[in-house]
Amino acid sequence: MHATLKRTFVGAFLALSICNTLPAQAATDEQFFPLATYRVGAYASSGIPVWAGMIDYLRYINEVEGGINGVKLVWQECETEWTAEKGIECYERFKNGLNGAPVAVYQPNGAPAAYALADKAAADRISLITLGYGRTEATDGSVFPYNFPVMLTFYSEASAFINYVAEREGGLDKLKGKKIATVYHDSAYGRETQGPLKLLAEKYGFENIQIPVADPGNEQSAQWRQVRQLKPDWVFLRTWGVSTPVAIKTAARFGFPVERIVGDIWASSDEDVLPAGSAGKGYLALTPYPGGAGFEIHKRIKEHILDKGKSDLKDPKSFGSVYYNSGLVNAAIAVEAIRAGQEKFGKRPLEGDEGRWGLEHLNIDAARLETIGFLGLMQPLKLSCNDHEGGGAAKVQQWDGGQWKLITDWVQADRQTLRPLIEAKSAEYAREKSVTPRDCGAES
Incomplete structure (x- = not known):
């Protein structure tokens, strides 16, 4: 083979090899947000406004803020009917990302799927966010590094x-x-x-x-x-x-x-x-x-999303409903976790372990809540390796x-x-699954 041609061939082969071994985020400037939804079945009336809140917030982040530090968000829905079986199917479909856009965090949106996915997600090194549902013992991040029952567990x-x-x-x-x-x-x-x-x-x-x-x-x-x-x-x-x-x-x-x-x-x-x-x-x-629709984030979304006909809401009367607001809060926590992860790993799409780091270093204080428009709608939230819940409070209405x-x-x-009840359950899980707990004191 001619020397020049040989060098060209080897160079092309090496370039192709390097491209094939690059992480998924190099192929795109987008971050994938999987949406495991249930728009049909007995629980659809509860779920539909949740997805509207989530999608409206993701759209707001893209169109008003230009993404998360410039990283645009893409999302796709998969119908679970609030069942474990379909919840697993949706997770398997989504876990590897979408057209090169990686998954940083995953929201199973239902207790059956949350329980069913606990071991799968850990094996895939993808963090589950289960706000107000899922395994309470996952509060103990030393045993459940990829499971985050954030803000308010059932306990x-x-x-x-x-x-x-x-x-x-x-x-x-x-x-x-x-x-x-x-x-x-x-x-x-x-x-x-x-x-x-x-x-x-x-x-x-x-x-x-x-x-x-x-x-x-x-x-x-x-x-x-x-x-x-x-x-x-x-x-x-x-x-x-x-x-x-x-x-x-x-x-x-x-x-x-x-x-x-x-x-x-x-x-x-x-x-x-x-x-x-x-x-x-x-x-x-x-x-x-x-x-309620009187919080600052509602004013912003009304101006930039609803009034421009871009909302996912089918019934405008649901704007500001509790479930719509839960969608806003769920989306905001995921966005802020990725933002926190970007502070360490760079302003680019994040992979699963990077999303986990962002969650464990999430600190949404009152000042940050005011900045993003959620003051009063959402309690301050600080997570760590040892504490995957944070807040632990609710209002009564x-x-x-x-x-x-x-x-x-x-x-x-x-x-x-x-x-102690949480630690007893997490220790029992660790024994059953032969899990060696992390040393949270050594985590940084």
Whole structure:
């Protein structure tokens, strides 16, 4: 072979080899946001406004801010119907990115998928963000490096509920002898608060009553007949989708006062109370992302997205609903995690481990919340290797028949009391899976 031709051939071969071994982000200037959605099925009414909030925020980041430090966002939906099986299918479809745009973080958007994907995502080194659902023990990042139940776990939710009830009753010491019933969706999601409520009942002396509702919860006469017979002082409603308005209407039919029912964060939106009609007036609910369209981020999105006809919302009345706002908050956390990761790895698309680093170094303080327009809508959030939850607080809102009214500031969970329970569960998981916990003190 001629020497010049040989050098050209070798050079081309080496160039091709280098291109083939470059990480995915070199092929594109875009960051992929997979959207595991459920626009059909029993839970569609809850999911549709969530996706609108997420997509509107991602579009806002692209069109107003020019992306995350210049990195444009791309997204694609995959229908899960809120099932583990389809949730896994969507994850497998998305985990390698989209047209070269890599995945930095993944939001399974549903407890069934979150549980099913825990081991898969860890093996693929892709972090799951499960805001308000998923494995509470994943708070312990030493055992779950790729699982982030950010802001409000089910354990913290249960504790915030008990602390709110204590406020209403005149103090934690006044809980002794009270009857507190939990009417819950009989699934991994619904059963998740049983452990912390048992612990808190033992600590404060209240009677802990657990009443399951079979999926999807279209008929609840037996459950609310039991509530009427037991006469609890408070009911913690941990339903989901169609089961929430059914619960509210059935409670009213059996004469249980709705102002003594506190819904959890998945039973706390307009879509949960509007179908209940007048029976919902006075209903209470916990939320880490209160309803309302008066926050700064809403003003920005209205101007740049809604008013220009670019919103994903099908019903403009859902703008500012609790679930729409949850979509905003979910998207903002993912965006801020990538922004944090870019501070270390450069202003470019990030891979899974880089996204994990960003999450574990996420620090959204009040000043940052004000800058991005989320002050009041979202609590400050600081994560670390040891703490994959952060915040641990919720506000309580009440339905007045037409809209939600906030009736408390942030109600903080007793995370110190809950932590031993979390560590016991994470240690059990580590033993079962032969996981060697990380040394979080050595992480940087």
